[in-house]
Amino acid sequence: MPKPSPFSVIDGSITAAQGFSTSSVFCDIKKLGTGKGSNKGKKHDLAVIYSEVPATAAGMYTTSQVCAAPVKVCAGRTAKGWAQAIVVNSGNANACTGRQGVKDAEAMTNAVGAALGVDPLTVLVCSTGRIGVTMPMANVLKGIAAAIPLLASGVENAHASAQAIMTSDTRPKEVAVQFKLGAKVVRIGGMCKGAGMIQPGMSGTGARPAAALHATMLGFITTDAAIQSATLQKCLDHAVAQSFNCITVDGDMSTNDTVLVLANGLAGNKTITDLSRADLAKFQAALNYVTLQLAQKIVRDGEGATKFVTVRVHGAKTAADGQAAARAVANGALVKTSWFGCDPNWGRILGALGASSCTLVEEKIDLAYALPGSKKLTYALRRGQPTSVTFAQLCKIVANPEFELHVFLNLGRGEGTMYTCDLSEEYVDFNKGDVTDPTSLGG
């Protein structure tokens, strides 16, 4: 049995922690008019998150060499360790927009800073949507002006903001937890978006994580914990490494992937530093949970996905090997299509493993399926040889909407985990776009 959690899950998301408010509006960022992709429901497309006091801040960003203007702007600001507000839009990624893109991203933060009466350099900015189109700044600035007076800490506003950042997502993605540090109650809440172009490989330093390649996913986390900014960045590094950087929908890394966390200290706990062992461990555990829940929600809402699959590699020569092996399986087009067909085609899994950069010895590989959370492993292969388990028995497991795949390389102690989904016709149908309506085509 897992140990009882050191935190409890609560309602709410980015306004669960004290001192945070949010609001969202529709300001027609796609400039739609009458196209088929038009936002008839006027879904909100711009959100603001605000902390009533300055917060320590940390960020993780795409390691794509083609990174969007907001990424360029934010990375420098979180590196300084402080922020007080975030502005986010959907509908336009502000990527591949050159110098104008950076000016526009800065203008967004300037507008928010002026309206809130805070230093614009403490305002962060994120965008998601079509690549290669400059921002409709008149609409954006009107949206910001309209959003600021609506800031509120109610859960309704948080839900609305979680919807405002959606692009191809079919549902908002939110989570919040609380736990105690000493006598103080600390809360961490978050929201994220992402469904396609999902294989984040984020870093806080610009150095690409060894095992990671590629999404647009945006994640926003708020907490009222008091924590030093350098410690917060390290906690975020750890949290993202075991969550957002372990998911893949389609193997495509985005130009815009970003996770931001603001910690405003209003919980009144003793400030967490690298030296606060017990408190740090509790905070890390809670942050890990929040990021993992959010990351898994992205995979479960993957474009066209019908299955949620956890790929666990055990006994690799190194941890990097284990992660590379898990990633190769999770990204294999033939593996993913077979899962869509509920087909336990482990030959394709071996094919993906064999083609990966992970060292392996075919004759040493064990391969097993399991239902989620179950300790019962059903072995398809032992030492590279098919077991007596029948095709029908394996089919029964793979027919579930969720299952786990365990690969034992039996070469060392390296482990790797990836959360992924199947590849369906709907993914293709969705992403082929509609050339009669350029605005319908997501980045």
Added chain:
Amino acid sequence: MPKPSPFSVIDGSITAAQGFSTSSVFCDIKKLGTGKGSNKGKKHDLAVIYSEVPATAAGMYTTSQVCAAPVKVCAGRTAKGWAQAIVVNSGNANACTGRQGVKDAEAMTNAVGAALGVDPLTVLVCSTGRIGVTMPMANVLKGIAAAIPLLASGVENAHASAQAIMTSDTRPKEVAVQFKLGAKVVRIGGMCKGAGMIQPGMSGTGARPAAALHATMLGFITTDAAIQSATLQKCLDHAVAQSFNCITVDGDMSTNDTVLVLANGLAGNKTITDLSRADLAKFQAALNYVTLQLAQKIVRDGEGATKFVTVRVHGAKTAADGQAAARAVANGALVKTSWFGCDPNWGRILGALGASSCTLVEEKIDLAYALPGSKKLTYALRRGQPTSVTFAQLCKIVANPEFELHVFLNLGRGEGTMYTCDLSEEYVDFNKGDVTDPTSLGG
């Protein structure tokens, strides 16, 4: 205008060169019975290729760490430089079949050797089909016994063999050329199969080509040229590097990828060695053509493919960078689905480039589209910025069943080329398989 070819294209394929014969039979390698995937038309599933005299031989094999039994058997034999016959089956890949698989592959060569009266060690073997199922040796051996007496050099037999090796292919793939070396007429002919699990990364030495990752594709080339075996292997290395190793359908490298060439010397030309400059150049040019034609036929017949796209990267820092960039674009799920939708979504192309291992500077990138063979480039991007070319103009090019994409990185002299196709719903539908009929599920 391209220079006139130093060779001419002729009818026929693997029996175009003197002294080669082939035959094929149906021997029910899938052991079908009544399943939906049953081979109702009794499509041939076993072929033999035979040279009436011993031939120099060369081979290129998958660099997957999980390689099929026939690959293990063949690699050692072509390394010795001589062969006289090849036996090939479809319906079963003889991969992930352990020690029994190797014994079965050897037994196939022994049966052919005995029936033909040649040393079994000069018989090569290839398999393609489902992974993880041991070979139905009774059927296979009956098939071999039936095929040998049918060996003939007519073009009908060659066509039938080209069909016998097909799995998910919708059509046979054959080509032949002839040219003169001195007064002697030399012929090279070939056939191949492959439609899915296509991204070969083959090597003659086991060292994975730097830029290559991953297919099942099988290619068989016969020539009556007299050429030393070491020289033949080098020629094949060059030819595969610019053909089979530059294609991708789905980014999946197979456990079975193999290209074999037999050269029996019956043309009577002066034996080609590393020192025979002019003759070597002519032979290489013809072999390059044969392999490129065959490789492109695989992409054109890619599972569910509706488009043939040539991705050319120019001005990369290094050749490896250029190839990595071309490969990243050619394998991008979002890029491929956009092509299926006839959508010139160059933002996704930049996304794929940015996530690749290729060094690039966004502000230096030019990106252009062209119709096949046309010198007219239509630029979507110059120096990282959208041009005034309209979306509709780009749509017109991408709506063609074939087009070229040119990426200019403007950083150096590295070049890279990949031949690829789009990703359609039909690919997914085909590969999701049918779990009610395991035999329908290709490897």
